[in-house]
Amino acid sequence: MKRKGLVLAMVLMMVWITACGNKGGAATNDPDANDTVTVWTYPVHGTYEDDLKDLIADFNKEHPNITVKTEMLSWAEGPKKFDVALNAGNPPDLYFHSVDGTYVNTGLALELDSYLTPEIKDDYMPGTLELGQIQGKQYGLPLYQFQWAWGGNKRILEEAGIDWQAIQKNGWTWSEFNEAAAKLTKTLDNGSKQYALVTDGTSLDFIEMLSRNNGMIDVLDDSGKFQWNDGRILDTLSFIKNLMDQGYMPKETAALAPAKRTDMFYAGETAIISKAIPYYDVMIQNRNKDIDAGKVQGEKIDFVLLPVPHNDNQPAATTMGGEGYVAFKQKKDKGEQHAKNTFLVMEALSGAKAGNSANELALPFVRQSQADLFKGKELGQQFNLDAAKEMAKHIAMPVVLKLDIDKASQQKQFKEQVVKPNIQALFSGEKTPEQIAEDFKSKGQQMFGQ
Incomplete structure (x- = not known):
């Protein structure tokens, strides 16, 4: 009986040590646990790097224990670097790009539907959230509509x-x-x-x-x-x-x-x-x-x-589509809490203030909150902004979003x-x-x- 009691005590001790060891890790259910989310992006417009710093600073006020690590890629070499990382099974958590079926085919693209709240969905203009989908499943959040x-x-x-x-x-x-x-x-x-x-x-x-x-x-x-x-x-x-x-x-x-x-x-x-x-x-x-x-x-x-x-x-x-952030997991999966944290960062980089990218590029906004925030601050000439809106009525949704x-x-x-x-x-x-x-x-x- 003493031996059984000793064994039970040792088992309980191991469970307690394991729980303590996991405390603060990315795979726990603690939303305030220390975690790092990596972001690979591009100079989307002239001051985008400054925009990014501001968006991350705002995010860290609410989530101080989630570190956002960014890397600014060049348009010339960035795609090659990302392809190498993806093929190696270690892509960044977030990558700036339009959604691509080849990403989904790797099994590493993170499906986002379970994280999208009704508030987020309702904020997107009609037809724009679909620009981040492949065959009806959400893998990306568009930052703007290219045209x-x-x-x-x-x-x-x-x-x-x-x-x-x-x-x-x-x-x-x-x-x-x-x-x-x-x-x-x-x-x-x-x-x-x-x-x-x-x-x-x-x-x-x-x-x-x-x-x-x-x-x-x-x-x-x-x-x-x-x-x-x-x-x-x-x-x-x-x-x-x-x-x-x-x-x-x-x-x-x-x-x-x-x-x-x-x-x-x-x-x-x-x-x-x-x-x-x-x-x-x-x-x-x-x-x-x-x-x-x-x-x-x-x-x-x-x-x-x-x-x-x-x-x-x-x-x-009109030839149009969506560009923004696509989410990924890694071959060595970091767990559900890390996936949730990745989405939190993704939403922060795609929200109302992030609409400055569309504004700087004179492109149609994808979210109502963006349009409201930048109303009256548009950079393009009004007749061209009106023309872009008129052309957007005739959008030809990208076929690749529906193809296998x-x-x-x-x-x-x-x-x-x-x-x-x-x-x-x-x-x-x-x-x-x-x-x-x-x-x-x-x-x-x-x-x-x-």
């Missing part, structure tokens, strides 16, 4: 008699754009040519935005059906070729880098640039100030945000291996729209079985 558009030089548009205000309000068709392009293309007094439109020869955004405005939201639709195998893609390719043939775009488009198209826009060599984001308004206003101060040489530009034209027989569709992981991966592969070389061949005149459309069809059959 792709075209951008115009107000002076050049008005000199050609283009009613840019009507375009901002009502949009425009491919036919209407062609009519405008004829007026915008001319030889300048110095002998150089002014183009209606410039894009670069390396990016996919040009054909993606135009095909989206021809009834094809993406290569696949949200059910996984292959879209780029019928007359709509041929019409899109033919529209682009006509822009080249008519001289509305530079013949050397295939060789233009993204930086070059921006230089041409600044130099007044083109009326319209593709692609443009609402932030261009703020960026060009700052450039104008530098010109006034003698820091930069060149003509000041009054920027006009323009919707992408749509096929005459199809509705307008394999389909999303196949679509990405198709764009890189099939679309990119073909659009370059179209720009260079090496292939006709008919040849490219046939290649899309045959390669789509091979990759998607459709």
Whole structure:
């Protein structure tokens, strides 16, 4: 009996020691337990690092025992560093990015639905919380809605008699754009040519935005059906070729880098640039100030945000999505309390004050509390802010948010291996729209079985 009593006492002692050892650890149910949450992010806008410090300082007033460790990544090298960490099973707790099906496929993306309160859900504008979901499950909280558009030089548009205000309000068709392009293309007094439109020869955004405005939201639709195998893609390719043939775009488009198209826009060599984001308004206003101060040489530009034209027989569709923080767990799981703490930090970095990112970038807010806090403090010109809101009514929800992981991966592969070389061949005149459309069809059959 004495031996049994001794054994029982030893067991109780071990339980007590274990409990004491866990006290203050991240895996306990104590919300005030010491814990560290890691955040990898980017210079989202010029003063974002200062914003981040303020948001974390506010958070630590309520949660002094949760340390938030941040690392500011570069846009060039950050994605590679994150991919290495994710593949090694040790991603940061929070990463600034749009949600991605490949993240979910690793099993390390943290599902957030159980942490979302009704108050948080109700604060998000209609349709914006969904921008952080994959197949209906929440993995991220968007900080803002990114928006792709075209951008115009107000002076050049008005000199050609283009009613840019009507375009901002009502949009425009491919036919209407062609009519405008004829007026915008001319030889300048110095002998150089002014183009209606410039894009670069390396990016996919040009054909993606135009095909989206021809009834094809993406290569696949949200059910996984292959879209780029019928007359709509041929019409899109033919529209682009006509822009080249008519001289509305530079013949050397295939060789233009993204930086070059921006230089041409600044130099007044083109009326319209593709692609443009609402932030261009703020960026060009700052450039104008530098010109006034003698820091930069060149003509000041009054920027006009323009919707992408749509096929005459199809509705307008604006390329938009959400960017913000995505939550992760690690291969060596740190427990439920750490996951809860991660969400607490995530919410703090995505709340009302965090709306300054959308404000700085002249992008639509995702939360009502953000819109209320920054009302009257908007940085963009009002007519461009109104245009962005109008375009947001025609949002084309990203297809990748609804595709299964394999389909999303196949679509990405198709764009890189099939679309990119073909659009370059179209720009260079090496292939006709008919040849490219046939290649899309045959390669789509091979990759998607459709």
